[in-house]
Amino acid sequence: MKYIVHKAFWDYEKEERWLNEMSAKGLALTDCSWMRHVFADAPNNEYIYRLELLEKLPTHPESMAYLRFLEENGVECVSTSGRWAYLRKKSSEGSFDIYTDSNSRLKHYKRIYACSSVLMWVELIAGLANLITGLVNINVGYKLGNFTAGNIILGVTMLLLAIIFFLWNLPLYRKIKRLKQQKAIME
Secondary structure (H helix, E strand, C coil): EEEEEECCCCCCHHHHHHHHHHHCCCCCEEEEEEEEEEECCCCCCCEEEEECCCCCCCCCCCHHHHHHHHCCCCCCCEECCCEEEEEEEEEEHCCCCCCHHHHHHHCCCCCHHHHHHHHHHHHHHHHHHHHHHHHHHCCCCCCCHHHHHHHHHHHHHHHHHHHHHHHHHHHHHHHHHHHHHHHHHHC
16 A cells, blocks of 8 residues: 655754654655655565765666675665655665764764755755845835835745744754864864
């Protein structure tokens, strides 16, 4: 039987935990896109799931080679969404960790942080530009028409999205900082 669950995640580790909880309930992920997870019936705990933000798009030759390497080692790429790869391995084959050392985990967190930081800055700059345009139009005598109101509404919305990305980045920043400190202590 096929089950579709619409659920959004901002934290990939929470999504990973949720996928493993679904596996424990006998549901195996078969497809995924943003806010849409498709499951099929499976034995309880058949798979262990991991998510990874690839360095390049999944269609890029480097990413394709990396996913083939994982497949040769018993890891299946169930689906991709953007640069995110949804990976699983049969739990009968033992534990499944993509990041076995702090350096690889640090690189992964930095990739996620870099992507979300770009989105944050784009939203911030575009939001400020729209907000300023709308406010300048009001100050130079334009009435609050559709265009001016649209600029202000869009600007405020984009600034709110920038704040959301900033808040999303804070825990990532703390994880990166903590891993760097641990790495410095070990060296």
